[in-house]
Amino acid sequence: MVFKKRLDYGFNAFSVSNVPRAPRSIRKRDRTKRVVEDSRICAFELLASLAGKLLEAGESFASSNASAGHDHVSVVKDVKLETQYDDKPLKTECVEHVSCDASVVTSDWTTENSDNSKEPKHSENNAILEPTLTKALPACSEKINDDLMYTIRKCNVGYGSFTGNLDGCSPDFGDLCDDISENGVKREIEANNCLTMDPLELSMTFPSPINSDRDVKLLSHSDSVPNASFSRHRNDIKLGSRDDDEKFSRFNKLSNRFKVSRPATLIEDRRIRKFLTSKYWKAAPKLKDFEDSQADGGIKALHRKRKTYYNYDKCQYDTLYKRRKFFDCSSIVTSDGGIGSENVSNSPEKVTNENKCRSVAMSHGACEIASLLTGHQASHKSDDSHGMNIFYRTVMEAVTALLGGRIRVGVLLQGKKVRDDSRTLLQTGISSEDNLDALGFTLEPGPVIAPRPICSEEPPLQLPRGSAPQNLTSSLVVTPALDTGISAATPDPPLLTNSAKPVDSNYEHVLSQTDMLTDQNLSESRALVPVPAMNVEALAVVPVNQKIRKSELAQRRTRRPFSVSEVEALVQAVEELGTGRWRDVKLRAFENADHRTYVDLKDKWKTLVHTAKISPQQRRGEPVPQELLDRVMAAHAYWSQHQAKQQGKHHPGTLRITEPQAYRDGVVVAIPTITM
DNA sequence: CTTAGGG
DNA sequence: CCCTAAG
Numbered sequence A: 001m002v003f004k005k006r007l008d009y010g011f012n013a014f015s016v017s018n019v020p021r022a023p024r025s026i027r028k029r030d031r032t033k034r035v036v037e038d039s040r041i042c043a044f045e046l047l048a049s050l051a052g053k054l055l056e057a058g059e060s061f062a063s064s065n066a067s068a069g070h071d072h073v074s075v076v077k078d079v080k081l082e083t084q085y086d087d088k089p090l091k092t093e094c095v096e097h098v099s100c101d102a103s104v105v106t107s108d109w110t111t112e113n114s115d116n117s118k119e120p121k122h123s124e125n126n127a128i129l130e131p132t133l134t135k136a137l138p139a140c141s142e143k144i145n146d147d148l149m150y151t152i153r154k155c156n157v158g159y160g161s162f163t164g165n166l167d168g169c170s171p172d173f174g175d176l177c178d179d180i181s182e183n184g185v186k187r188e189i190e191a192n193n194c195l196t197m198d199p200l201e202l203s204m205t206f207p208s209p210i211n212s213d214r215d216v217k218l219l220s221h222s223d224s225v226p227n228a229s230f231s232r233h234r235n236d237i238k239l240g241s242r243d244d245d246e247k248f249s250r251f252n253k254l255s256n257r258f259k260v261s262r263p264a265t266l267i268e269d270r271r272i273r274k275f276l277t278s279k280y281w282k283a284a285p286k287l288k289d290f291e292d293s294q295a296d297g298g299i300k301a302l303h304r305k306r307k308t309y310y311n312y313d314k315c316q317y318d319t320l321y322k323r324r325k326f327f328d329c330s331s332i333v334t335s336d337g338g339i340g341s342e343n344v345s346n347s348p349e350k351v352t353n354e355n356k357c358r359s360v361a362m363s364h365g366a367c368e369i370a371s372l373l374t375g376h377q378a379s380h381k382s383d384d385s386h387g388m389n390i391f392y393r394t395v396m397e398a399v400t401a402l403l404g405g406r407i408r409v410g411v412l413l414q415g416k417k418v419r420d421d422s423r424t425l426l427q428t429g430i431s432s433e434d435n436l437d438a439l440g441f442t443l444e445p446g447p448v449i450a451p452r453p454i455c456s457e458e459p460p461l462q463l464p465r466g467s468a469p470q471n472l473t474s475s476l477v478v479t480p481a482l483d484t485g486i487s488a489a490t491p492d493p494p495l496l497t498n499s500a501k502p503v504d505s506n507y508e509h510v511l512s513q514t515d516m517l518t519d520q521n522l523s524e525s526r527a528l529v530p531v532p533a534m535n536v537e538a539l540a541v542v543p544v545n546q547k548i549r550k551s552e553l554a555q556r557r558t559r560r561p562f563s564v565s566e567v568e569a570l571v572q573a574v575e576e577l578g579t580g581r582w583r584d585v586k587l588r589a590f591e592n593a594d595h596r597t598y599v600d601l602k603d604k605w606k607t608l609v610h611t612a613k614i615s616p617q618q619r620r621g622e623p624v625p626q627e628l629l630d631r632v633m634a635a636h637a638y639w640s641q642h643q644a645k646q647q648g649k650h651h652p653g654t655l656r657i658t659e660p661q662a663y664r665d666g667v668v669v670a671i672p673t674i675t676m
Numbered sequence B: 001c002t003t004a005g006g007g
Numbered sequence C: 001c002c003c004t005a006a007g
Helices: A024-038 A043-055 A066-070 A100-118 A129-142 A146-156 A171-182 A199-205 A227-233 A245-256 A264-277 A279-283 A287-297 A306-329 A353-377 A385-402 A424-428 A483-487 A536-541 A544-553 A564-577 A582-589 A598-613 A626-646
Strands: A407-413 A416-418 A439-445 A476-479
Touching: A564 A582, A564 A598, A564 A626, A582 A598, A598 A626
Parallel strands: none
Antiparallel strands: A407 A416, A407 A439, A439 A476
C-alpha cells in the first residue's frame, strides 16, 4: 500500500516518472539522427564556415584524422580563394605580389616545420603529415606559377586526403586546376617585402587549431611562407630565425588541445558554430541576428554547447589577431583571374586606371565570392534571410581580412546598396526565397591604409583606415548565382516540440520593411562608409589580452526570456522526467528549440523554483501563471526527494510513493493517496 | 558529453 | 546566461 499525495488542484503528475533514461548508446543514436538533419544546414552556414576558412587562410593544415576521409564536404572543395598581397601598399605599386597560392601551401607545412624544429614532441597529430609536407615543401617553393596551383590544390584541397601523394593531381583537383587556368587565373610569385611582419607572427598564424576541422577546404592565402620558400621568395623576411621557443611551445600546447579526430558531424557543427560565435562575428555588429536565425530557422547543427567552443575561440582569436596583424602589415591584395563559376554572371569589370591594382584585386575577389556562392548553391538550401545576413558578414570578413580592409563588400539589392548595420540584410528582407535575383555583391575599394610596421590590434571590421575618397560606385558587381539552388529552397518550418504546445514559436525576427538605401551615394551606406580613422597608437597601447577578453565577453548570447509556453513545456517535461535529466528534458520538450540548451533548461528551472518561492511582487518579466509555478513547486518538491533513486527503474504499475509534499500558495498540501 | 552549482 | 568542476 502506498500513499500518494495529490494536490488539491488535481496535480497528478509524475506518472511518467519511470521514464527510463536512454542508454548512452541510444543517445548517440540520437545524435546520429541529428546528423542527418544537420545536412540541412543551409548554404549560408556552409558559406560562413567557408568564409571562416578563408579568414584562416593558410591554416588548412591537413589533419591526419582518419575520419576525415569520410567527409563529404566536397561542395566546398571547389571554392577557392586566391589573392596576392602587395606588400607595398602605400607605394601603390602593383609590381610586387606574393602568390597567395604559394602561401597556402606553405602554410600547411609551415606548421609542421615549426613543430618539428621547435617542438619535436608535438608530432602527435601531425606525424602523418610530415612526410607529405616535407615533400611538398620543395615543390611548392619552386613553383611560382600555375603549376603551383596544382600543387597547392593537392596539398590543401580536402585535408582528409592531405596525406595523399602530392605528385598526382587527383581528378577532383584537376578540375579545379583546369578551371583556374581557363579563367586565366595565373599569378606569379614575386619577391615580396613583407618584412614589416613579424616572422613569428606569421608562423604563428597558420598553425591555427581551427585547421583541424575538416569542413571547408579551400585554398587559403595567407602570406605566411614557410621557411624554405619563404626565404626564397622573400629575402627580407627572416622567418623562424627568431621565433620564441616559448611562444611556439605555447602555441603548440594550444594546438594540441584540439583533437583533430572527431566525428565529422560534430566537428562540422562546432566548426560552424565556432566560427559564427567567434571573433569574426564579434567583429560584426550583430551576432544576434545569426543566433536568432538559428533558433528560429530550425538549424540545429549550430546551436550546440557554446562552451565547447570556448577554447577554440581563444585560439581562433589569436590566430585571427595574428593574421590581422599580418594583413595590416601587408599591402593590398591583388589578384587576377576570371570567374570560374558557370553560374556566376559577372558584370563587366570597370577598372579605373587610377587603380589597376585595386581593380584587379576586386575583380578577383568578386570571383572568389562568386565561387563561394556557386559552390554551395548546388546542394544546399538556405532557410532565411539570416543566412544571407550571415553570408554577407562572412564574405565581408573574409574579404576584409584577405584584402587587408582595403576592399569592402557591398550588398546590392535590386541595384541599390544595402546597409550592413545592425539588422543588416535581415531588415532588408533579403531572403533566399525572393529577391535573390536582385541581390548582388560589390567589391569596392576601401580606404587606403598606410602600412604599419606594427600591426594594430583592432577587430577586423574596425581596422583603422584613413579617410579615403569614396567614389567606389564603379566597383565591379557580381551577382551571386544563388537563385538556382538557394532561392528555390523552401524554408524549413521549425518543428514543434513533442509537447502539444509550440515551445518556441516566437519568430521575433519578423522581417521588417526593406531598409535599403535609396541613395546610391556611398556615403549613405554604412557598408561603404569608411570607419573613422582610429588612433592606432593609442590602440596599440592597450594590452592585447584585454581586448581579446572584452570581445570574448561580447559573445554572450542574447537574452531570450522563456515564454509561458516554454515554461509550460519545461514544467511538463520535468514533471515527467525529473530534475536530473536535463538532456532528456531538452530532447523531450525542446528538441527543436535550438537556442535552449539543457543547461538553459536547468537554469530556467532553477529560476522557476526561485520565482515560485518569492512573492509575486518580486517577480519580474513576463508573469508566469501561478498554476505553472505551483506545478513547479510540486515537481521540485517531488523530485528533490526522489531524485535519482527511481530513475529508469520503474515499470508502469509499480507501487511507490509520489508527491510526498506539494506546495500551493505557500501552503503545503499533502493528500495521501493510494496508487497502484 | 552531462550534471550540478556557483557566479 | 556563463563558467566549471566532476563524473
